[in-house]
Amino acid sequence: xxxxxxxxxxxxxxxxxxxxxxxxxxxxxxxxxxxxxxxxxxxxxxxxxxxxxxxxxxxxxxxxxxxxxxxxxxxxxxxxxxxxxxxxxxxxxxxxxxxxxxxxxxxxxxxxxxxxxxxxxxxxxxxxxxxxxxxxxxxxxxxxxxxxxxxxxxxxxxxxxxxxxxxxxxxxxxxxxxxxxxxxxxxxxxxxxxxxxxxxxxxxxxxxxxxxxxxxxxxxxxxxxxxxxxxxxxxxxxxxxxxxxxxxxxxxxxxxxxxxxxxxxxxxxxxxxxxxxxxxxxxxxxxxxxxxxxxxxxxxxxxxxxxxxxxxxxxxxxxxxxxxxxxxxxxxxxxxxxxxxxxxxxxxxxxxxxxxxxxxxxxxxxxxxxxxxxxxxxxxxxxxxxxxxxxxxxxxxxxxxxxxxxxxxxxxxxxxxxxxxxxxxxxxxxxxxxxxxxxxxxxxxxxxxxxxxxxxxxxxxxxxxxxxxxxxxxxxxxx
Ligand SMILES: Cc1cc2nc3c(=O)[nH]c(=O)nc-3n(C[C@H](O)[C@H](O)[C@H](O)COP(=O)(O)OP(=O)(O)OC[C@H]3O[C@@H](n4cnc5c(N)ncnc54)[C@H](O)[C@@H]3O)c2cc1C
Numbered sequence: 001x002x003x004x005x006x007x008x009x010x011x012x013x014x015x016x017x018x019x020x021x022x023x024x025x026x027x028x029x030x031x032x033x034x035x036x037x038x039x040x041x042x043x044x045x046x047x048x049x050x051x052x053x054x055x056x057x058x059x060x061x062x063x064x065x066x067x068x069x070x071x072x073x074x075x076x077x078x079x080x081x082x083x084x085x086x087x088x089x090x091x092x093x094x095x096x097x098x099x100x101x102x103x104x105x106x107x108x109x110x111x112x113x114x115x116x117x118x119x120x121x122x123x124x125x126x127x128x129x130x131x132x133x134x135x136x137x138x139x140x141x142x143x144x145x146x147x148x149x150x151x152x153x154x155x156x157x158x159x160x161x162x163x164x165x166x167x168x169x170x171x172x173x174x175x176x177x178x179x180x181x182x183x184x185x186x187x188x189x190x191x192x193x194x195x196x197x198x199x200x201x202x203x204x205x206x207x208x209x210x211x212x213x214x215x216x217x218x219x220x221x222x223x224x225x226x227x228x229x230x231x232x233x234x235x236x237x238x239x240x241x242x243x244x245x246x247x248x249x250x251x252x253x254x255x256x257x258x259x260x261x262x263x264x265x266x267x268x269x270x271x272x273x274x275x276x277x278x279x280x281x282x283x284x285x286x287x288x289x290x291x292x293x294x295x296x297x298x299x300x301x302x303x304x305x306x307x308x309x310x311x312x313x314x315x316x317x318x319x320x321x322x323x324x325x326x327x328x329x330x331x332x333x334x335x336x337x338x339x340x341x342x343x344x345x346x347x348x349x350x351x352x353x354x355x356x357x358x359x360x361x362x363x364x365x366x367x368x369x370x371x372x373x374x375x376x377x378x379x380x381x382x383x384x385x386x387x388x389x390x391x392x393x394x395x396x397x398x399x400x401x402x403x404x405x406x407x408x409x410x411x412x413x414x415x416x417x418x419x420x421x422x423x424x425x426x427x428x429x430x431x432x433x434x435x436x437x438x439x440x441x442x443x444x445x446x447x448x449x450x451x452x453x454x455x456x457x458x459x460x461x462x463x464x465x466x467x468x469x470x471x472x473x474x475x476x477x478x479x
Contacts, residue, residue: 005032006463009257009270010237011245011285013037014044016437016448017276018228019073021235023456024274030469031460033237034268036259038244042232045408045438046445048225052311052399054352056342057223059307059405061360062086063445065218066211069453070446074220074227077234082221087347089216092326094334094390095122095163099326105207108186109165110152112203127159131200139197145414148185149177155199167327171338173443174303174365174409176330184412221348224445248273248285254432272432272459276452278302279410279439290433292426296419300439302407305364306372308383309342310397312357320344320357321391335371336386338362356398359387366411376402410439434458 008024010017013035021033041047045059063070065085074083092099103120105113111131118128134155142151148169149161165177173180183190192202220226232239246265247258255273260266275282283297314320325340342358343350349358361383364372374382380400387393420440427433434455438448461467 005030006271007031007269008033008272008274008459008463009255009268010035010274010276011248011257012044012276012281012437013039013042013228013232013239013241014276014437014448015046015228015231015445016452017044017274018042018231018235018237019449019452020274020276020434020436020456021237022073022077022231023453024459025235025237027456027460027464028469030464033235034270035232035235035237035239036243036245036257036268037239037241040241042239042241043225043228045405046224046228047403048223049401051309051358051401052353052356054311054349054356054358055223055225056309056311056349056358056360056401057219057225058309058401058403060224060445061340061342061346062217062219063224065215067444067446067450069449070444071218073231073449077227077230079220079227079230082226083218084221084346084348085215086217086219086324086345088322088324088344090323092323093120093122093163093167094326094328094332096124099390102327103164105204106164106168107189107203107206109160109168110186110189110199110203111156111160111164112200112207114200122163123159127157127163130157131160133157134200135198140193142182142190142193145181145183145190145417147178147414148180148182151182151189151193152177152199162331163329166331167329167338170330170365171327171362173411174305174337174362175411176366179366179411179413181412181414181416184416219346227445245285248275248289250289250430270432272434272463274452274455274459275433275435276437276455278407278437280407282435282437282439286427286435290426290430293423293435296423296426297439299419300416301366301411301413303364303366303409303411304369304372304404304406305337305362305408306379306405307403308361308363308379309401309403310359310361310380310383310387310393311399312359312387312393312395312397314355314357316394316397317357317392318394319392321359325360326390330365334386335363335382336361337365339386339390341391357393359383359391359393361386372404372406410443412443432459432462 104116196202279297279300287294324345436451436455
């Protein structure tokens, strides 16, 4: 406490930490916020840089528009005019040797429309014939959390898992259906599975439920990578980069953080702390004071991946790519697991340089770490070969960029929701401590922002129990 202002330290300057700082600021002048990030820049997985003179995202490239938190934050920090809709969301699956349109009505790969599935050609005739058995099979009892693969396979057969669900989960989590939790990664399907015998019917109900109007995704003209700086500035927080927090201890009146090299430690005192770092780092920080949470967090595994961005001259394509890109099932055994035709998906990129075609290849799923041991030139060569074969690119790109995201995507394995509940239960008795970020309730940007909002509200409630100066934040948390 300095004068009548409380000091809150946010550890981690990714979008979750920065959003937490912004929400704390909405609490009014009673709080001073410091954000500490170990990296040389803020933003974590949100980062954009130039490729062939055009600003292109190297990490997250979009956010769900139908979940309000991300878009609302962008608008609140002055980026409303920068939001851009996709030019197309028509995606394909590279299955059985060819690009095939994603079947209409699928829900995270689970088909809801047999005719659309047949038309897509994603499944073999045998695989396709197995799907409607779902309608006559006895109910698959799902009383506890199960893997996505176990449930979908039981209802619709192996090929739906291998060729539809795996590529979707690979795209979002870089994870595998055999391990990922049905409850955590497909909550709507899991809920329907508890009451509906047929998965086809359940998926159809989800797919045809009334939805918000407008595109599913949105991005920013300067890339999602432009969001962190805007949030940081609007938060009014002191932002310190290159500051890795090594230790977190409870004190009589609050918390003590230790940073800096071991021989010359810097000690920072705080009234409250928000831990907004990935699970392994959060586990280390919480080990001394909240060992129960630390143990649970240490069990969350992370997948690694690399993003190879290629910028070609337009004349490298006899026929320019169409659609937003494609996903690749692991059974196809290709190095590239997904490709985004960025200039098609995001028309503002094409407007920035009409002579350029920007494509983005994602490489690496859980268990494919060996692939990522190749050097940058080899990864570019893999991506160039893939774009020649699949998108028809001729020759070499004008520019390329390799971005490695080691240990970047938390795996929501079976039991994840219970694990997160145990983490929160262990943190709850510690006043002035909260956690947020991608390890908890969803790794998309809006989900991370939502965890930040909850964490900030918890801290404001602790610092100002009578609600004298944080009424505004309180109303925000209900928004
Ligand atoms: C390649 C890729 C593509 C993605 N695409 C999308 C997408 O299109 N749409 C979408 O919604 N989501 C996407 N995601 C997921 C999303 O970007 C992330 O889940 C989200 O940005 C994570 O935010 P965070 O703040 O929780 O964590 P992070 O971004 O990981 O930030 C954590 C920060 O903590 C810092 N830190 C760690 N340890 C310490 C310490 N001890 N002391 C101080 N600082 C520390 C790190 O330096 C980092 O800056 C993607 C992720 C990746 C990797």
